[in-house]
Amino acid sequence: MKLSLPEKQNRNMETTQDILKSERQQSWREDLRKSMKAKERTSRERVKMLEQDPHIRNKNHTEVNVGLTEEMAIKEAQRCLDCVDPTCISGCPVNINIPKFIKRIEQGEFLESAKVLKETNALPAVCGRVCPQEVQCEASCFYVQKLKKDPVAIGHLERFAADYERNSGNISVPEVEERNGIKVAIIGSGPAGLAVAGDMIKWGYDVTVFEALHEIGGVLKYGIPEFRLPNEIVDVEIENLRQMGVKFETNFIVGKTSSVDDLRKEGFEAFFVGSGAGLPKFMNIPGENYRRIFSSNEYLTRVNLMNAANPDYDTPVFSGKNVAVIGGGNTAMDSVRTSKRLGADRSMIIYRRSIEEMPARVEEIKHAQEEDVEFMNLNSPVEYFADENGNVNKMRVQKMELGEPDSSGRRRPVPVEGSEYDVEVDTVVVAIGVSPNPLIPASMPELDVTDWGTIKVDKDSMQASIEDIFAGGDIVRGGATVILAMGDGRKAAKGMHEYLKEKVRNK
Amino acid sequence: MADLTTKYLGLSLSNPLIIGSSGLTDSVDNIGELERAGAGAVVLKSLFEEQIMMEVDASLREAYQNDMIYSAKSETLDYIDIHIKERTLSAYIELIKEVKNKVMIPVIASVNCISSAEWVSFANQFEEAGADALELNIAILPSDENTGPESIENTYLDIINRVRSQVKIPVSVKISPCFTNLAMMVRKIADTGINGLVLFNRFYTPDFDINNFSEKSSNTFSTPSEAGNVRRWMGIVSPRLKCDLAASTGIHNSEDLIKQLLAGARAVQVVSTIYKNGRDQIQKMLGGLNQWMDEKGYNKIDQFRGKMSQAETSNPAAYERIQFMKYFSEIQ
Numbered sequence: 001m002k003l004s005l006p007e008k009q010n011r012n013m014e015t016t017q018d019i020l021k022s023e024r025q026q027s028w029r030e031d032l033r034k035s036m037k038a039k040e041r042t043s044r045e046r047v048k049m050l051e052q053d054p055h056i057r058n059k060n061h062t063e064v065n066v067g068l069t070e071e072m073a074i075k076e077a078q079r080c081l082d083c084v085d086p087t088c089i090s091g092c093p094v095n096i097n098i099p100k101f102i103k104r105i106e107q108g109e110f111l112e113s114a115k116v117l118k119e120t121n122a123l124p125a126v127c128g129r130v131c132p133q134e135v136q137c138e139a140s141c142f143y144v145q146k147l148k149k150d151p152v153a154i155g156h157l158e159r160f161a162a163d164y165e166r167n168s169g170n171i172s173v174p175e176v177e178e179r180n181g182i183k184v185a186i187i188g189s190g191p192a193g194l195a196v197a198g199d200m201i202k203w204g205y206d207v208t209v210f211e212a213l214h215e216i217g218g219v220l221k222y223g224i225p226e227f228r229l230p231n232e233i234v235d236v237e238i239e240n241l242r243q244m245g246v247k248f249e250t251n252f253i254v255g256k257t258s259s260v261d262d263l264r265k266e267g268f269e270a271f272f273v274g275s276g277a278g279l280p281k282f283m284n285i286p287g288e289n290y291r292r293i294f295s296s297n298e299y300l301t302r303v304n305l306m307n308a309a310n311p312d313y314d315t316p317v318f319s320g321k322n323v324a325v326i327g328g329g330n331t332a333m334d335s336v337r338t339s340k341r342l343g344a345d346r347s348m349i350i351y352r353r354s355i356e357e358m359p360a361r362v363e364e365i366k367h368a369q370e371e372d373v374e375f376m377n378l379n380s381p382v383e384y385f386a387d388e389n390g391n392v393n394k395m396r397v398q399k400m401e402l403g404e405p406d407s408s409g410r411r412r413p414v415p416v417e418g419s420e421y422d423v424e425v426d427t428v429v430v431a432i433g434v435s436p437n438p439l440i441p442a443s444m445p446e447l448d449v450t451d452w453g454t455i456k457v458d459k460d461s462m463q464a465s466i467e468d469i470f471a472g473g474d475i476v477r478g479g480a481t482v483i484l485a486m487g488d489g490r491k492a493a494k495g496m497h498e499y500l501k502e503k504v505r506n507k
Numbered sequence: 508m509a510d511l512t513t514k515y516l517g518l519s520l521s522n523p524l525i526i527g528s529s530g531l532t533d534s535v536d537n538i539g540e541l542e543r544a545g546a547g548a549v550v551l552k553s554l555f556e557e558q559i560m561m562e563v564d565a566s567l568r569e570a571y572q573n574d575m576i577y578s579a580k581s582e583t584l585d586y587i588d589i590h591i592k593e594r595t596l597s598a599y600i601e602l603i604k605e606v607k608n609k610v611m612i613p614v615i616a617s618v619n620c621i622s623s624a625e626w627v628s629f630a631n632q633f634e635e636a637g638a639d640a641l642e643l644n645i646a647i648l649p650s651d652e653n654t655g656p657e658s659i660e661n662t663y664l665d666i667i668n669r670v671r672s673q674v675k676i677p678v679s680v681k682i683s684p685c686f687t688n689l690a691m692m693v694r695k696i697a698d699t700g701i702n703g704l705v706l707f708n709r710f711y712t713p714d715f716d717i718n719n720f721s722e723k724s725s726n727t728f729s730t731p732s733e734a735g736n737v738r739r740w741m742g743i744v745s746p747r748l749k750c751d752l753a754a755s756t757g758i759h760n761s762e763d764l765i766k767q768l769l770a771g772a773r774a775v776q777v778v779s780t781i782y783k784n785g786r787d788q789i790q791k792m793l794g795g796l797n798q799w800m801d802e803k804g805y806n807k808i809d810q811f812r813g814k815m816s817q818a819e820t821s822n823p824a825a826y827e828r829i830q831f832m833k834y835f836s837e838i839q
Binding site: 132135277281282283284285286327328329330331332359360361406407408431432433434435450452454457459476477478479480481 | 590
């Protein structure tokens with residue numbers, strides 16, 4: 001099934017608001033609104049996602065969320081009021097046309113719903129699973145803003161539509177323009193790189209994605225566990241891109257295997273740097289270099305990418321019975337829940353602030369709690385100890401209390417003097433964030449970077465200080481979400497497209 | 508030509524003139540120049556935990572205002588203080604390593620912390636990086652009316668004991684004179700077994716503009732008149748203590764240097780005079796010391812060190828004279 005290019009690309013004179021208004025006035029939308037009174041819609045409770053039982057799923061790596069059935073999806077879609085002023089759209093980093101895709105679900109036109117998603121979101125099956133909707137689209141939902149009720153389950157519905165399309169076999173492949181012979185290189189095959197690839201190939205460019213690892217997908221594959229985002233879903237999206245003509249080169253480190261200059265000599269005319277932020281960070285406390293203290297990067301990559309949990313694979317990973325994970329974000333949740341699946345008796349989260357302040361998705365925290373993860377909030381490790389073989393066997397933890405707010409307004413964690421106590425551990429995973437991949441900036445000293453090590457870009461075009469270089473995702477932001485990375489990718493694709501058109505004109 | 512060598516914190520110095528912790532000692536190139544100019548040792552610019560916290564606050568403000576830097580849900584942003592601390596610490600450790608690779612003179616790392624746990628963590632890392640010694644820049648202004656003197660003193664001692672228990676390199680502490688009983692405090696510090704004591708730290712002084720009612724700093728540089736208090740206490744405590752003593756504040760020329768040595772110091776730390784007069788001041792001061800030693804017939808500093816201390820001087824009471832009286836004032 002072929003998609004035509006989105007109509008709004010041709011409607012240069014209309015604003016987005018005008019487009020949304022005219023779409024809302026289409027007869028099928030009006031009919032749907034008339035089919036059920038607003039009062040009935042708002043009286044319904046949010047449909048609960050079907051999940052595996054926590055005590056079964058904490059021993060397997062199968063996806064926790066089973067998914068909505070068609071009936072459940074339609075029922076949830078009916079809660080959406082198709083607002084005159086859809087604030088949910090402004091809550092989405094890529095401005096998905098949320099009411100339109102939800103109303104297609106209500107209509108029973110699930111494939112049409114997937115088409116709407118793909119107008120702005122290259123990887124809806126991914127985003128429906130990993131976006132922090134509770135601070136994005138769903139936080140802006142009318143239900144939350146005005147009615148103080150549970151929002152429409154936008155994320156679950158997005159996942160439903162994308163999964164339906166994938167399972168139906170009728171995956172919409174966007175139309176591709178005639179090839180123009182201009183070669184573009186994309187460095188990194190994570191969400192930002194895949195988003196750029198998706199757009200550039202549509203516009204007729206000769207696109208090659210260079211990936212350092214042996215698998216394509218970046219953090220989608222090595223960082224996010226199977227039980228949250230099955231790799232096969234990522235593979236379907238990648239296969240789509242292959243079908244459109246995108247080429248992938250794996251085990252290729254730009255900056256080492258070849259430099260950007262080398263690639264220029266091979267005829268590449270523009271570059272997108274989406275090399276991410278995968279440099280692990282530690283706390284630099286005594287004993288942190290004992291054995292069996294991992295970065296979350298290493299721990300998750302071994303399991304997610306290298307199949308360490310599968311006895312048929314050679315990759316080892318030590319994951320003991322008393323596992324402590326330091327941190328409070330999604331990576332920490334992924335790590336601690338992985339440890340449970342690897343057989344830990346105690347899987348602990350050590351986080352220095354309260355549970356309400358943890359940056360992890362609300363759903364991940366809930367799932368972790370259900371899976372018997374112990375949350376030791378207002379605690380922070382100060383030292384590790386080891387046995388005679390150098391393997392960590394004890395962690396000294398200090399209690400924290402919340403002090404004065406820092407300049408972000410969050411209360412600063414302050415150590416409680418004299419409150420230290422010891423906890424037995426045999427594995428520690430440090431998940432306190434990462435730094436940008438230093439390789440590309442180091443191989444191009446003339447590239448402007450920030451003090452953070454991120455690449456400086458123009459906010460609108462994502463163009464870097466070197467004119468044929470564009471960048472987006474974590475290498476620009478330091479640490480962000482999949483959807484933000486994709487948004488950057490799409491913006492960079494537009495910027496790159498304009499740059500190349502100009503370059504061709506001036507030849 | 509006299510022998511100007513001395514030992515300080517167990518380190519052999521070619522002369523007793525140490526460049527104190529300041530902007531003069533914050534880079535490899537600067538320190539290289541100071542060595543060429545003849546400095547006996549350097550104390551690296553202090554690593555301030557407070558400065559790290561200020562950088563964290565500035566970074567958080569920037570991150571929350573700039574939607575291109577991190578997202579609110581970023582784990583990295585959540586632990587940005589750890590990241591910045593690590594980055595700052597890494598840069599300081601790199602500085603220690605580079606300086607040690609470049610110069611032959613002793614390099615003393617300097618640190619000022621707020622939370623007691625950080626002192627130890629930083630100290631360990633400086634030692635690993637190759638610092639020859641560590642100077643603890645402990646500066647607690649007793650401005651909190653609810654915190655008693657004993658509590659403040661115990662904080663000093665706690666920090667010193669913790670750090671000393673964790674590192675093998677020599678440790679000194681730079682203190683201010685703001686103690687209820689300075690002599691007692693100095694004794695307590697010395698009894699910890701610390702290798703050295705630096706008298707005195709010089710605090711930033713706030714000032715204000717009376718025309719636009721705004722705050723400003725004052726007295727960035729010391730003046731020679733500030734050396735008097737250092738001299739007094741050097742003279743009083745040097746005979747009593749086993750640990751090495753260094754004089755700091757108001758030492759601007761060779762006469763100031765000689766006086767501190769006579770009072771009992773093993774070394775002096777200078778900053779302001781180098782800022783004001785340039786690196787050539789080092790040779791001027793050492794030249795003056797050398798000349799004076801030749802005139803007086805001294806071959807080594809040990810021959811006269813402490814000669815004017817309270818224990819050695821013919822008028823020990825002078826050290827404890829605090830009131831101006833007719834018989835002691837030259838002004839009638």
